[in-house]
Amino acid sequence: MGQTIIEKLWSAHSVADLGDGSQLIYIDRVLFHERTGSIALKGLEAAGRKVRNPEQVFGCMDHIVDTIPGRTDATMVPGGTAFITTTREAANAAGVNLFDLGDDRQGIVHIVSPEQGIALPGVTLVCPDSHTCTQGALGALAWGIGSTECEHAMATKTLGIKKPKLMRVRFDGNLGFGVTAKDMILHLIGQHTASGGVGYGIEFAGEAVRALSMEARFTLCNMAVEFGAWTCIIAPDQTTYDYVTGRPYAPKDHAWDQALTYWQTLPSDDDAIFDKEIVINCSAIVPQVTWGTSPQHETGIDGIVPDPADETDVNQRQSVERALEYMELKAGSRLEGLPIDSAFIGSCTNSRLSDLRDAAAVLKGRKVAANVLAICVPGSGLVKKAAEAEGLDKIFIAAGFEWREPGCSMCFYAGGDNLGLGKRTVSSTNRNFENRQGPRTKTHLASPTTVAASAIKGCLTDVRTLEPKHG
């Protein structure tokens, strides 16, 4: 019987069978950031333990650092500076790699790691951050863990873990005009709920996935955790190899040939068996937007706010009722045209060069609506530099966007910088939870182009309805 890519990577990394379906899995790369990694490094230090292979551990400052130009270790997050300085001191003491402030390579860990060739096809990779699944897009087995598990991975190079059930989500057909990977993943979660993937390792497959650029694949994989999945993966192909080649930590010369030969054995066998399969017809997907407080609370931009009374399941009905109350929305009202106060383009979901290019194409020659606060935060220093080399920063700034330094920024509110407390926001991020972006902040998740179009119109907008602009 054939094997899935997850099964292949599972057995290739199995150090010992712990019985009861759990295995001790070898971890190739450990990543961390200053929010949760600081505690893991400090925990190891306090226990007098050493990082086993510090050269294979990489940290980024992303969660707490300010994103306003001219930033220092001082941050608007109450108590935030200690997270930065503790991480720096502990990382230096442990001898692990750190992409610190002032380094062009600094940025959001899930953007930096692939950019540097730290994440590669076939590796196991963990990080005390739930969006580690993003890096599964490269054909890596990458998943989020807690700080205590991170200590374990750093000290032992392993994690004890139960083998997940296996699911394949097949995205068939082609994406329509104005429809992106963000819309694919929001649609999946909307159709199959935020707990639809609980207990599963998921492979994203199908012709629509194959057609995605590497950067779009990261966006698709980023929100697998919002689907409840343990993690997700996309089998490597030529798109993957073209992306990985030449990256600083990627294999070179003979090692590249050796690695490539191995990577080509990884895709799931034709007769591999999955415990569950979901098929999505991509040609039916329109630009998506969330209306509620869970990523599953979403619909097409041309849709309406649902009526809780239509929910047959009592749990879902109560969840919708609560969400409408929090979001101050009425059942049956249209989403398109809903006025917004702020717009954010950034986060590990959507802050790569292609995201900024797509948004800039919408913004070029246009102005953000009066009274809309609009902010763009590139995902890494290298993304920012590349965008500036193309003049994208000038387009954003001319349109009325703030252009900032890399970091997680407005994806969550940590007590400092914010988009306006209680304000209605359209955001290219991944979580529309209550109070996530600030107390009472009402978040509508969408793609970067939908965010850009909405910023211009001052309301939720179908990007497909904007008149094309040239020049």
Add this chain to the structure above:
Amino acid sequence: MDKFTTLTSIAAPLLRINVDTDAIIPSREMKLVSKQGLGDGLFSSWRYTEPGSRNENPDFILNRSPYRHAQILLSGANFGCGSSREHAVWALAEWGISAIIAPSYGAIFYSNCVRNGILPIILPDERIKTLAALVEEDPQQNQISIDLNKCTVIGPDKLTDTFNITQSDHEMLSEGLDAIAVTMKYDDEILKFQARDRLKRPWIYL
């Protein structure tokens, strides 16, 4: 870590689905590079009337007597979804929660619980709703009993449910084990794996 054996306690029903870790402990409440000092910020967006304030919202379940003394939390599917922040578990533990009963959990949250002495029990949604209804009739009298060794939950109706937990998670909780120390028993295997793997995948070893 404290060992989990048996527990009989008041249970607090918080029957919402998809309770995320941002709700359990907002990022703004994580003020120190520490596992301590988080209990006060538990559910702060729901528990207090205004953001940043400590004025209790009298309607929130954990502010109501006798639920203030609950050591068991009953909740809906996908409890602890979202952010990996272990602070959510540290906050629950510091506040006094020792066990959670829900139909399913966020994967990282579940692992975090086991590593911090909180027992995450999976029971069917319908049974949890029944337990919640019984508890609400008389929360002080209608307590719930958990036995980790037997993997049982006994409701106020004296009906017993059994739950599943992996052997390693069971041991971690019942013995209060240090997972790193347990894994280091496999140190030889880890080093042998590395030696073999270095030949097979040399590009991994930077």
